[in-house]
Every structure is written in C-alpha cells, then in structure tokens.
Amino acid sequence: MKLVKPKKFLGQHFLKDLQIAQDIADSVDACPDIPVLEVGPGMGVLTQFLLPKRRPVKVVELDFESVAYLKENFPQLGADIIEQDFLKMDLKEVFGGEPFVLTGNYPYNISSQIFFKMLDNKELIPCCTGMIQKEVAERIAAVPGNKSYGILSVLIQAWYTVEYLFTVHEHVFNPPPKVKSAVIRMTRNATRELGCDEKLFKQIVKTTFNQRRKTLRNSISPILGKGHPLAADPVFDKRPEQLSVQEFVELTNRLEEALAGRAQNL
Structure with a gap:
C-alpha cells in the first residue's frame, strides 16, 4: 500500500x-x-x-x-x-x-x-x-x-x-x-483533592492569565468586585506568573470566602 x-x-x-x-x-x-x-x-x-x-x-x-x-x-x-x-x-x-x-x-x-x-x-x-x-x-x-x-x-x-x-x-x-x-x-502526583473549589480555581487561573500583564487586583476585579477590602492584601500586587499552584489554591479559598460573605450581605 x-x-x-x-x-x-x-x-x-x-x-x-x-x-x-x-x-x-x-x-x-x-x-x-x-x-x-x-x-x-x-x-x-x-x-x-x-x-x-x-x-x-x-x-x-x-x-x-x-x-x-x-x-x-x-x-x-x-x-x-x-x-x-x-x-x-x-x-x-x-x-x-x-x-x-x-x-x-x-x-x-x-x-x-x-x-x-x-x-x-x-x-x-x-x-x-x-x-x-x-x-x-x-x-x-x-x-x-x-x-x-x-x-x-x-x-x-x-x-x-x-x-x-x-x-x-x-x-x-x-x-x-x-x-x-x-x-x-x-x-x-499525590494530589487527590485540590483543597479548594476546583471550578472557581480554574476560573481564577484562566481569568488572571488571560490578562497576565495586569496585577491580580485588576484582573480579578470582575470576580471579586471593585473596591472589595480583600483586594488591599499585598498578594494582589502580584501578577499571575508569580503564583505557585498552592498559592492559587489559597487565593481560590480566600476569594470563595469573600464571595460567600458578600452573598450573605445581599
């Protein structure tokens, strides 16, 4: 053939x-x-x-x-x-x-x-x-x-x-x-559970890297909302390429907590 x-x-x-x-x-x-x-x-x-x-x-x-x-x-x-x-x-x-x-x-x-x-x-x-x-x-x-x-x-x-x-x-x-x-x-690897909301984790990773030249404070504002107190944290001065996988997990948990608190106050 x-x-x-x-x-x-x-x-x-x-x-x-x-x-x-x-x-x-x-x-x-x-x-x-x-x-x-x-x-x-x-x-x-x-x-x-x-x-x-x-x-x-x-x-x-x-x-x-x-x-x-x-x-x-x-x-x-x-x-x-x-x-x-x-x-x-x-x-x-x-x-x-x-x-x-x-x-x-x-x-x-x-x-x-x-x-x-x-x-x-x-x-x-x-x-x-x-x-x-x-x-x-x-x-x-x-x-x-x-x-x-x-x-x-x-x-x-x-x-x-x-x-x-x-x-x-x-x-x-x-x-x-x-x-x-x-x-x-x-x-x-040995990870079986990320230790955070996996769907939100993916959303944060994709959102921040799609605007990788911006600081986290600016790229995450559509998720967190402008002027949220959490955004004053120094971690938000960083750009996404500076964060390890574990730091993205921690960021996801903090954002989830902030979003839950905002929902309760509505």
Missing part, C-alpha cells in the same frame, strides 16, 4: 526517525503494566515500538487513509484501531473503565485540547507521554516566574508531575514543521 500523504488540516507531521520513535515509545515504561492508548498513530512509526511491550495497545485515528494503512500493515491490531475523533471519545469506554497511559505524536493544532481532556479524565490517566510543539512543552513544564508559565502550567501541575524529556528538531519529520518539537511525560 502507498504511503499516507500528510494532511495539513489534521496537523499531520509524520516522524521519520526510528530512534526517536523508540525513545517516545519507551517513555511509557514509567507507568508499567497498564494498557496504552496512542493518539494519531498515522503510519504506525510509534505503534511498532509499543506493540512488543506485552501490554494492551489501542490506537485512535481520525484520518481514513491512515486507518486503512494501519489495518493493512498492523493486522494484529484488529479491532484495537479506533476510527474516531479523540476529543469526542468517552475515555471510560476504551479499556472498560480501567486506567491507561496516553501517548502519541500529537497533532500540534489540538495538543492543548488533548491535555484539557486528559485533565477531565485524570483518574483514568495516571501517565501521559508524547511529542508536542516545543513551545507548548515548555509552557507545561514552566515554573513560577518563568515567562512561559501560564494556564496549562498551573492546571496540569496541580495534578501531574511534568518532565521535559528531550527536544526534537524539524528535519526528522515529513513535512518538516516550522517549529521544534519536544517529548514530555506527565505522571499523576
């Missing part, structure tokens, strides 16, 4: 370097003995190194040409080729509600959406590895005070330990992307 032609609208960049594919596949070994779900296998360059690992492997692929290629060249996968849009899948159905490792050479145009879906299913996904745009990987792994530190950093690091494994250059892809790539691994 002829090779699959990369499709720009699907964000496809097929990896050609087999050693890098092997290294990405081996990144799942940090979470042994559980199944693996690969997103966007394309022509199976990563799949070929996952299959010998003696654990269940399923692949999810939206591109019909890639699906046909996989069926012909990896007949052992059989029904484990899932022809669906990963972002629309019910992940509880993939391995009967059992936990699994998520991996892949992720399409750059939806990588952030993939990780938000991971967060929504964090109890099912103790480990996530794979290749993404280098800039996004740096964002996920960034620490407070770093210019790359942002929404993805806080929301993912609240639940996962992030490892930036290695950088991948453009020339090992067909077609070469215009940016460098990186391989990361995210492993569930």
